[in-house]
Amino acid sequence: MTDNNSHIGRRTYLKLAGGAAASAALAGCAGGGGEETTTTPTPEETSEPFDVTITQGQMPSGLDPQDHRETPTDIVVLHAYEGVLTRDAVGAVQQALSTNYERIEGENAVRFDIREGVTFHNGDELTPEDVAYSINRVVDENVGFASPQSDQLAGVAGAEVIEGERAVKVNNTSLNPIVFSEFATYLDVMQQSWVEENDKAFISQNMNGTGPFQLDSYTEDEEVVLTRYEDYWQDPAAVDTLTFRAASEASTRVNQLLQGETDVIVNVPPQEVERVNNSEGARVAAAPSTRIIYNAMRYDLEPFDSVEFRQAMNYAIDLESIVQNVLGGFGAATSQPTLPEFVGHNADLDPYPYDPDQAEQLVEDSGYAGAEIELHTPVGRYLKDLEIAQAVAGYIDELPNVTATVRQRDFGSLVDELLAGSIEARPPWFLIGWGEATFDGGLVMQALLASDGTLTTWQNEEFDSLLEQAGNQSGDERDATLQEANALAHEECPWIFLNQQFSVYGVNDSIAWEARSDERIDVYDMSQK
Amino acid sequence: MSLSRFLIKRSLQGLFVIWGVITVVFGLRFISPGDPANVLLPPDVDPEVRAQVIAELGLNEPLYVQYWDFVSGIPVGDLGLSLVTRTPVATRVITKLPATLELAIAATIVAVIIAIPLGVVSATRRHQPADYSATVFSLVGISTPNFWLGVMLILVLAVQLNLFPTSQRPIGIDGIVLLLVGGNLSAAFDGFTTWVWHITLPAITLGTYFTALITRLTRSGMLDQLGQTYVRASRAKGLPETLVRYKHALRNTLIPVITVIGLQLGTLIGGAVITEAVFAWPGLGTLIINSINARDWPVLQGSLIVVAVGFVLVNILVDALYAYVNPQVAYD
Numbered sequence: 001m002t003d004n005n006s007h008i009g010r011r012t013y014l015k016l017a018g019g020a021a022a023s024a025a026l027a028g029c030a031g032g033g034g035e036e037t038t039t040t041p042t043p044e045e046t047s048e049p050f051d052v053t054i055t056q057g058q059m060p061s062g063l064d065p066q067d068h069r070e071t072p073t074d075i076v077v078l079h080a081y082e083g084v085l086t087r088d089a090v091g092a093v094q095q096a097l098s099t100n101y102e103r104i105e106g107e108n109a110v111r112f113d114i115r116e117g118v119t120f121h122n123g124d125e126l127t128p129e130d131v132a133y134s135i136n137r138v139v140d141e142n143v144g145f146a147s148p149q150s151d152q153l154a155g156v157a158g159a160e161v162i163e164g165e166r167a168v169k170v171n172n173t174s175l176n177p178i179v180f181s182e183f184a185t186y187l188d189v190m191q192q193s194w195v196e197e198n199d200k201a202f203i204s205q206n207m208n209g210t211g212p213f214q215l216d217s218y219t220e221d222e223e224v225v226l227t228r229y230e231d232y233w234q235d236p237a238a239v240d241t242l243t244f245r246a247a248s249e250a251s252t253r254v255n256q257l258l259q260g261e262t263d264v265i266v267n268v269p270p271q272e273v274e275r276v277n278n279s280e281g282a283r284v285a286a287a288p289s290t291r292i293i294y295n296a297m298r299y300d301l302e303p304f305d306s307v308e309f310r311q312a313m314n315y316a317i318d319l320e321s322i323v324q325n326v327l328g329g330f331g332a333a334t335s336q337p338t339l340p341e342f343v344g345h346n347a348d349l350d351p352y353p354y355d356p357d358q359a360e361q362l363v364e365d366s367g368y369a370g371a372e373i374e375l376h377t378p379v380g381r382y383l384k385d386l387e388i389a390q391a392v393a394g395y396i397d398e399l400p401n402v403t404a405t406v407r408q409r410d411f412g413s414l415v416d417e418l419l420a421g422s423i424e425a426r427p428p429w430f431l432i433g434w435g436e437a438t439f440d441g442g443l444v445m446q447a448l449l450a451s452d453g454t455l456t457t458w459q460n461e462e463f464d465s466l467l468e469q470a471g472n473q474s475g476d477e478r479d480a481t482l483q484e485a486n487a488l489a490h491e492e493c494p495w496i497f498l499n500q501q502f503s504v505y506g507v508n509d510s511i512a513w514e515a516r517s518d519e520r521i522d523v524y525d526m527s528q529k
Numbered sequence: 530m531s532l533s534r535f536l537i538k539r540s541l542q543g544l545f546v547i548w549g550v551i552t553v554v555f556g557l558r559f560i561s562p563g564d565p566a567n568v569l570l571p572p573d574v575d576p577e578v579r580a581q582v583i584a585e586l587g588l589n590e591p592l593y594v595q596y597w598d599f600v601s602g603i604p605v606g607d608l609g610l611s612l613v614t615r616t617p618v619a620t621r622v623i624t625k626l627p628a629t630l631e632l633a634i635a636a637t638i639v640a641v642i643i644a645i646p647l648g649v650v651s652a653t654r655r656h657q658p659a660d661y662s663a664t665v666f667s668l669v670g671i672s673t674p675n676f677w678l679g680v681m682l683i684l685v686l687a688v689q690l691n692l693f694p695t696s697q698r699p700i701g702i703d704g705i706v707l708l709l710v711g712g713n714l715s716a717a718f719d720g721f722t723t724w725v726w727h728i729t730l731p732a733i734t735l736g737t738y739f740t741a742l743i744t745r746l747t748r749s750g751m752l753d754q755l756g757q758t759y760v761r762a763s764r765a766k767g768l769p770e771t772l773v774r775y776k777h778a779l780r781n782t783l784i785p786v787i788t789v790i791g792l793q794l795g796t797l798i799g800g801a802v803i804t805e806a807v808f809a810w811p812g813l814g815t816l817i818i819n820s821i822n823a824r825d826w827p828v829l830q831g832s833l834i835v836v837a838v839g840f841v842l843v844n845i846l847v848d849a850l851y852a853y854v855n856p857q858v859a860y861d
Contacts, residue, residue, distance in 0.1 A: 061613045069570050148582055151575035222811045247809040255683050255695040412824060415567045
């Protein structure tokens, strides 16, 4: 696939150099007599190898699956490491290293039965001890290190092996309604002895998981090469060699794809979509992601303290047109803080319609006619973030009784203000995005809209009590409570509801593959067309 | 002043400059927005986890402690650990240096091969079509932005005409050397052609401005020399015109040109940032861009220190060489 060019790959030349050195040594021993030694490696298989190269925006920050917090790293390590549960392409929870998962009656605990016949890449068999150790390595600072992922398993106190059974018991601090959701998204299982025998530097440069691919070579900042693991507990992957590279420039990635130098690229900008689709040999694949883009308005400041004014802002914008024209259709209009694929989504709510007259009237009713407002937005962090902000402010500015402008912000300094801990430090009106890989609406609302949420700009007692109620419920009951919270948020408009972001990929036409909604690229799912 | 005293004096000055760079870069870190921890961790991280990470990275230490930790490591080659990968900065920077040097040298070669003949032709055919074309060429070259030229070269020569690859550096000089040492001549030759094939577009992109500059310089230097008395004397003696032009006049013209080439090499090392980003060239420039995006200050500081050291070294060398080549200049 990628080796259709006649250049020599790094691994090839190392092989060549090694072969050359070996043959030179042999020739030396033989005293220069005898036949010439061939140094050209012969292809091991007769059929064409199925090699795939993926170019992301950045390289992984290391290979320790429990010591990072970035999607690009996740995408790489998830081909070598697996969890007890996983998700399919649309986000539904699936079994992985566990064959059964259930709540333990009468206790705040859950049980995972660990699959048999699974081996790590070093050949050792997976044991329940490995699973328990991996969980404890994340949640317990005394086991290993302070993992930056400990809050991804929020509510998990620790894990232990159930005596005499091939099962692990996970203890929770409370009922923890989202525990299976968390385990389906996070927690990569590592081998206890391998982790304990090696130092941190080694673990971050090497891999020993149970996944369908094993590490071949890792060159920091340049490439990660993985090969198919033949003893995988499911069918071995169709792909022989999987290479990860990075190019921070979107246009560089697109050119690499069109040239056949890479097979899958991330984040194709909307203006490049046509070029990819019109090319011979590549296409665009897109999927709704778990990221929601919204405009927060601080409830404690004029003019946003008026619910009429906040509603007016939602009526004032033509969201459908923004999705079509700014995002090129790669987005979906939202009506609530929870995305359609998530637990707690309320399907009865529609996005606010575009109604400038209604908006103008509501502004009058709010008593804030003549208001001047400024939208803080990051640039280049989300798909077309600045353009979305300009469109939103443009529509609002068209109202005869409101003046709106955009202020471009450096992402780092904007986040500093958002994370300052108090609502007073946050800008009055800002654009930001939030991804939630657990597919749980409750977590999103807790973080963004609860009174004590990480990024909150709103306080509403009724809303808080609904979230609290949901925290002690599970299943359909919890879902219903969260739907009610969503309806309240829709009515009260703490945000201007914007779009669900799409993940847009460029893919080589000879590969059969569908984009996923959790921003992961699953090469195990790929096949040759 | 003797050469050795000159070198000592300039080295001390150089150290002072490097220390200044370190201090400025270190200071920038504290006035620039964006807490590294906030960029490293997504906003939804638990505040306790955030505090742990900050403590682990040493970002909660007082300023002077962080400054001292940083400066005291430099003499022994310890540039600290990357905030993102937690690996030694020195290793990361040093492993990126060959790619950037290769690119800078290739760009210089492109520039010298094109610029010097062009400058000479332009000076000897003053006010003729050749001269005008050379002038237009340098004007266009000087005013073309790097990133635009890079993107255009990729679009036309790589994507449309399929003559060159768009990016990557599959083999470096180090790889070719490895093959040569192994005695594998044919693979080394293949490696070399691969290298040339991949480096051509980035080298042209990076070298264009430089080419234009040297063309102008050679032209004016040559014109200046051709008007000198010694040239007229040589002609009067009956020396052939080619000998006068290329042996005598060009040699004297090249003295200042060599100085500029040397100085520009330093600029190219630091200025490869955009070119490297466009061609995904795994050198210091790409490292700098990525560490800015990730707010990976130790890596950024380390890269800038290496660039500064390189620049200072090249400067001293060029000054020494210049005085050596041109005895009219004294070491002072």
